[in-house]
Amino acid sequence: MSATAAAATEERARAIFARLFDERDLSDPGWYWAGDVVVRFHALDVTVRGPDGMAAFFAELFLSVPDWRIEVEEVLGHEGAATIRWRGTGTHTGPPWRGIEATGRHIDLPGCDVMRFDADGRVTENVVYYDGATFARQIGMLPRAGSAADRAALAAFNAAARVRHRVKR
Secondary structure (H helix, E strand, O other), X not given: OOHHHHHHXXXXXXXXXXXXXXXXXXXXXXXXXXXXXXXXXXXXXXXXXXXXXXXXXXXXXXXXXXXOEEEEEEEEEEOOEEEEEEEEEEEOOOOOEOOEOOOOOEEEEEEEEEEEEOOOOOEEEEEEEEOHHHHHHHHOOOOOOOOHHHHHHHXXXXXXXXXXXXXXX
16 A cells, blocks of 8 residues: 555545534535445444435434534544544534434543545445443433442442343353
8 A cells, every 4th residue: 555545545534524524514425425335333323324314314413413523633544444533522402313302411522433435535334433321421311430320320230130140040
């Protein structure tokens, strides 16, 4: 792989993130995503297919978290692929997102995308990783780590696990 190919891939990944998250330009989903794109959001246990599916996903996110921003922290480009480490921030104040009612709480979430590109620089495959538990704690869906509610939930879970284990014997 040439240094030029890696640099071009890094530049394309940064351009995608800038246009999508800084400009919020969803007017031409085919500019970002290939027609057969498959994107897996592991924390959500969701797979989105196609440019229109991706545009709809981000349109919903931008409505629900109107100040959502992504800061690209690092891009590691390879010929035809890139890994993008990012930090997303915003406040969940809009309509429900993925069925979750807005809480008005701030989100500060590190994450990583692993993308593959076609010859035209469009994303053909993307796997998105971020800590869903951190997100859930920040919006109030889960109790704060180490709090009394967190300890109580852990104790209840462990008690139920011990009961299930005894029943299996």
